[in-house]
Amino acid sequence: MTAARAREKTRAERTHRRRRLALRLLHFAGLFVTMCVICLPGLWIVLNSFRPSVEILAKPPDWTPSFTLEHYRAMFGGAGEGGVPVFRYFRNSLVISLSSTVIAILIGMSGGYAFARYRFRAKNAYFVGLMLFRAVPGVALSLPLFIIFARVGIIDTHFGLILVYVAMNVPFTIWLTDGFFRQIPRELREAAEIDGCTKWQAFWRVEFPTARAGVASAAIFAFLTSWNEFALASQLTRSAESKTLPVGLLDFTAEFTINWGGMCALAVLMIVPALVLTFLVQKHLISGLTFGGVKG
Amino acid sequence: MMFPTLRRPPEWLLLLMPAFFVIAAVILMPLVFSLYSSFTPYRLTKPDTLWKWIGTANYQKILTDGKFWAAFGRTILFLTIVLNLELLLGLAIALMISRVTRGQRTLRTILMFPMMFSPILVGFQFKFIFNDNIGLVNNALQSLGFTNAAAPWLVDAKLAMFSIMFAEIWMSTSIFAVLLLAGLFAMPQDPLEAAKVDGCTPWQSFRHITLPFLTPFIFIALTIRSLDVARAYDVVQIMTGGGPARRTELVWTLMSRTGYVDARMGIANAMGYVSILLSILFTLYFFRKLSAARAAIGMSD
Numbered sequence: 119m120t121a122a123r124a125r126e127k128t129r130a131e132r133t134h135r136r137r138r139l140a141l142r143l144l145h146f147a148g149l150f151v152t153m154c155v156i157c158l159p160g161l162w163i164v165l166n167s168f169r170p171s172v173e174i175l176a177k178p179p180d181w182t183p184s185f186t187l188e189h190y191r192a193m194f195g196g197a198g199e200g201g202v203p204v205f206r207y208f209r210n211s212l213v214i215s216l217s218s219t220v221i222a223i224l225i226g227m228s229g230g231y232a233f234a235r236y237r238f239r240a241k242n243a244y245f246v247g248l249m250l251f252r253a254v255p256g257v258a259l260s261l262p263l264f265i266i267f268a269r270v271g272i273i274d275t276h277f278g279l280i281l282v283y284v285a286m287n288v289p290f291t292i293w294l295t296d297g298f299f300r301q302i303p304r305e306l307r308e309a310a311e312i313d314g315c316t317k318w319q320a321f322w323r324v325e326f327p328t329a330r331a332g333v334a335s336a337a338i339f340a341f342l343t344s345w346n347e348f349a350l351a352s353q354l355t356r357s358a359e360s361k362t363l364p365v366g367l368l369d370f371t372a373e374f375t376i377n378w379g380g381m382c383a384l385a386v387l388m389i390v391p392a393l394v395l396t397f398l399v400q401k402h403l404i405s406g407l408t409f410g411g412v413k414g
Numbered sequence: 415m416m417f418p419t420l421r422r423p424p425e426w427l428l429l430l431m432p433a434f435f436v437i438a439a440v441i442l443m444p445l446v447f448s449l450y451s452s453f454t455p456y457r458l459t460k461p462d463t464l465w466k467w468i469g470t471a472n473y474q475k476i477l478t479d480g481k482f483w484a485a486f487g488r489t490i491l492f493l494t495i496v497l498n499l500e501l502l503l504g505l506a507i508a509l510m511i512s513r514v515t516r517g518q519r520t521l522r523t524i525l526m527f528p529m530m531f532s533p534i535l536v537g538f539q540f541k542f543i544f545n546d547n548i549g550l551v552n553n554a555l556q557s558l559g560f561t562n563a564a565a566p567w568l569v570d571a572k573l574a575m576f577s578i579m580f581a582e583i584w585m586s587t588s589i590f591a592v593l594l595l596a597g598l599f600a601m602p603q604d605p606l607e608a609a610k611v612d613g614c615t616p617w618q619s620f621r622h623i624t625l626p627f628l629t630p631f632i633f634i635a636l637t638i639r640s641l642d643v644a645r646a647y648d649v650v651q652i653m654t655g656g657g658p659a660r661r662t663e664l665v666w667t668l669m670s671r672t673g674y675v676d677a678r679m680g681i682a683n684a685m686g687y688v689s690i691l692l693s694i695l696f697t698l699y700f701f702r703k704l705s706a707a708r709a710a711i712g713m714s715d
Binding site for chain 2: 145148149152153155156157158159160162163166174175176177178179181224225226228229231232235236238244246248249250251252253254255256257258259260261262263265266281282284285288289290292342345346347348349353363364367378381382385388389392393396397400403404
């Protein structure tokens with residue numbers, strides 16, 4: 119009697135244990151496949167940027183590992199591979215992204231502060247209205263901007279693109295900073311004012327440092343948007359004067375052929391600054407998005 | 415209150431002024447211009463055509479154009495499939511990572527990887543990977559002996575649609591996973607433990623405790639994502655350019671071809687307005703859902 123029950127118990131335990139093992143295996147397999155799908159495409163690009171063109175184009179495929187700096191040398195030399203002026207593009211991208219980020223943060227922060235601290239009529243309508251401007255597709259906007267910029271004469275200039283990216287980034291910056299300023303208790307600022315700070319000083323000395331995390335994440339998003347933007351940049355830039363890296367990527371495609379190796383090398387150059395920047399502040403990035411959104 | 419305009423404007427208005435100003439100059443004004451030009455037969459090559467008013471002829475033309483409706487329907491289908499799959503996959507990934515005990519931070523960092531890729535880079539990357547001749551997918555399939563023929567990933571209509579959807583999902587699932595993961599971390603654990611004690615199955619506690627808590631996070635992700643749906647333009651433009659034979663044509667690629675290749679700006683702007691309306695409706699819808707979800711769990715102010 120007891121022996122039978124004990125046997126039954128061990129059997130139940132065994133199936134339970136088996137089920138848990140199966141679940142754990144499934145969990146592991148799921149994670150493994152996900153991570154492979156995420157990493158493999160990027161890895162393939164990096165690996166190919168170090169492979170000679172002959173090997174990339176080899177038929178049947180050549181899987182033996184090899185290493186060459188051919189594409190990087192050509193890219194930075196600027197002479198080979200059709201002479202793509204990569205340095206110029208890189209500098210343009212950097213100048214345009216950094217200045218538009220700084221300006222967008224200043225303008226957006228002031229707007230976010232207004233939404234977080236003041237009460238006024240139709241506040242929600244203003245807020246949603248601003249956000250909807252962010253939703254206008256770049257391609258749709260590029261048609262009229264192309265015509266207007268050409269008339270005004272700021273097509274193919276840094277100034278034109280900076281202006282566009284500031285306007286693109288302001289709404290989202292307002293959203294994120296608004297959420298962060300709301301987290302800061304009003305008393306903090308009031309205390310500073312009692313201690314003799316002006317409003318301006320109270321903001322920069324007390325509230326701004328407290329909301330730093332939110333501002334940092336807003337800045338990263340603004341920077342990434344400008345650094346990666348293509349639809350507008352491809353129409354508003356014409357020459358090496360103002361072309362950014364995403365537009366420069368097209369220089370590696372001719373009518374019927376694509377210089378895959380050179381393109382991969384440029385892709386690596388494009389992704390490295392974004393990667394470094396994001397890893398430095400990834401914690402702020404996530405909290406910025408969630409706080410800004412949920413509690414805002 | 416006799417001369418309200420003479421009073422100093424309120425502080426909030428002063429603070430919002432720069433934002434209003436830059437948006438008015440760079441987005442609103444061009445939009446007004448493009449609205450006007452969508453009522454003209456404007457062609458880039460003939461500047462005079464800008465002053466000829468033709469009423470709603472452009473809109474009538476595109477609304478009776480089979481090609482436009484095909485592209486429009488395909489865009490809706492594309493967005494529906496892509497957004498749903500991104501949400502489901504993102505949720506699954508977030509749940510899987512939240513159960514990991516060691517190396518969680520590393521996994522989360524890897525997860526953010528696709529978020530940093532430029533859409534155009536994603537397009538090129540998958541154009542390369544799905545290339546029928548030298549792409550990773552076909553090379554692997556052939557070397558492993560699954561097939562001898564080269565699958566025309568970007569040439570066959572159905573496969574091309576699959577490929578651009580794959581690229582889009584690869585690019586944007588991360589944002590869902592990252593936000594939902596943050597939601598899972600923020601979740602109080604007591605209700606879950608109580609449910610376990612009360613004998614709830616894992617499915618029940620997921621359905622009735624975890625999912626309601628995650629709802630606002632889901633809508634934040636959908637709202638943020640809907641601000642950017644037109645990013646798909648970059649990917650598709652590079653991978654297939656709307657081809658082969660318009661089989662992957664979306665509203666955005668059709669618009670840019672009409673405007674820049676055919677130089678028919680008037681009609682392209684009319685299409686632009688349809689696409690703007692589409693984006694705005696998506697965003698507005700998710701915004702309202704977000705407010706409702708916030709109110710439901712008492713997070714709004």
